[in-house]
Amino acid sequence: MSRTKHRPQVSIICGSGLGMLADSLECQDQFSYSDIPGFPQSTVQGHAGRLVFGELKGKSCVCMQGRFHMYEGHSLLKTTFPIRVFKLMGVQTLIVTNAAGSVADHLHPGDIMIIKDHINFPGLVGLNPLHGPNDERFGPRFPAMSGCYNRELRSLAHEISKQLDIAGLVQEGVYAMVGGPNFETIAEARMLHRMGVDAVGMSTVPEVVVASHCGLQVFGLSLITNKVVKSYDDSDCVNHDGVLEVGRLRSQTVQQLVTEVISRMEINNNIDRMSNAV
Numbered sequence: 001m002s003r004t005k006h007r008p009q010v011s012i013i014c015g016s017g018l019g020m021l022a023d024s025l026e027c028q029d030q031f032s033y034s035d036i037p038g039f040p041q042s043t044v045q046g047h048a049g050r051l052v053f054g055e056l057k058g059k060s061c062v063c064m065q066g067r068f069h070m071y072e073g074h075s076l077l078k079t080t081f082p083i084r085v086f087k088l089m090g091v092q093t094l095i096v097t098n099a100a101g102s103v104a105d106h107l108h109p110g111d112i113m114i115i116k117d118h119i120n121f122p123g124l125v126g127l128n129p130l131h132g133p134n135d136e137r138f139g140p141r142f143p144a145m146s147g148c149y150n151r152e153l154r155s156l157a158h159e160i161s162k163q164l165d166i167a168g169l170v171q172e173g174v175y176a177m178v179g180g181p182n183f184e185t186i187a188e189a190r191m192l193h194r195m196g197v198d199a200v201g202m203s204t205v206p207e208v209v210v211a212s213h214c215g216l217q218v219f220g221l222s223l224i225t226n227k228v229v230k231s232y233d234d235s236d237c238v239n240h241d242g243v244l245e246v247g248r249l250r251s252q253t254v255q256q257l258v259t260e261v262i263s264r265m266e267i268n269n270n271i272d273r274m275s276n277a278v
């Protein structure tokens with residue numbers, strides 16, 4: 001914290017191909033992850049590996065240009081380490097973005113899904129970033145996860161998408177995290193569909209669980225970059241380059257939506273900075 005004058009209230013995690021979200025920050029201070037003690041390295045194409053501080057519409061922000069995924073070999077504790085760092089800095093809100101495949105038939109590549117809820121597949125089988133001794137200074141042993149995607153921010157985003165004339169692209173839905181790094185088989189895709197999953201990806205949920213545990217309000221967006229193949233007659237085949245390409249094509253729209261949400265969200269100026277406590 002001594003190397004930047006920014007005291008962020010909002011943190012943003014950029015999904016695959018969405019690193020440009022950091023570009024709109026003014027008065028930037030940038031730090032490579034390799035220069036930050038305790039931070040893992042980004043190893044995935046489309047994740048630059050930089051922490052960017054700056055101002056956006058009068059709000060102080062910190063942006064992860066590059067996130068960590070479990071499939072890179074990081075422990076879940078490591079993948080979510082930045083969230084606790086943000087909490088200690090006084091951040092109140094986490095905005096998560098990701099690239100995801102559409103499982104629901106009504107979502108198409110290029111659409112934006114406001115995350116209403118999630119299914120934590122790794123968590124359901126025991127891979128949870130909150131495993132191990134609980135640090136009560138961050139949050140309770142048994143945190144509730146119902147309502148972890150802030151209702152007011154979701155409704156604000158819908159309102160903004162109407163004003164930006166992109167409401168036709170924006171829907172709400174359930175995101176499921178799978179472990180990756182392989183994409184889904186057709187049988188897995190069909191299972192996800194029957195389970196009520198709207199979009200699937202390999203990230204986000206551990207970050208949201210840790211953020212929710214330590215009392216951050218969370219807003220999440222999935223950019224639908226591909227459809228998940230559910231038919232044996234469909235010869236489509238997803239690949240990471242295609243995912244990044246849709247990210248590039250829709251980057252400006254996602255940026256506009258995120259910027260407006262940040263601009264209009266309420267910030268509590270009685271910040272709860274824990275840096276003296278932990």
Ligand SMILES: O=P(O)(O)O[C@H]1O[C@H](CO)[C@@H](O)[C@H]1O
Nearest residue numbers: 015016098099202203240243
């Ligand atoms: O979730 P983000 O980081 O946006 O990336 C998504 O895109 C990659 C696959 O193309 C996977 O890492 C998946 O999780």
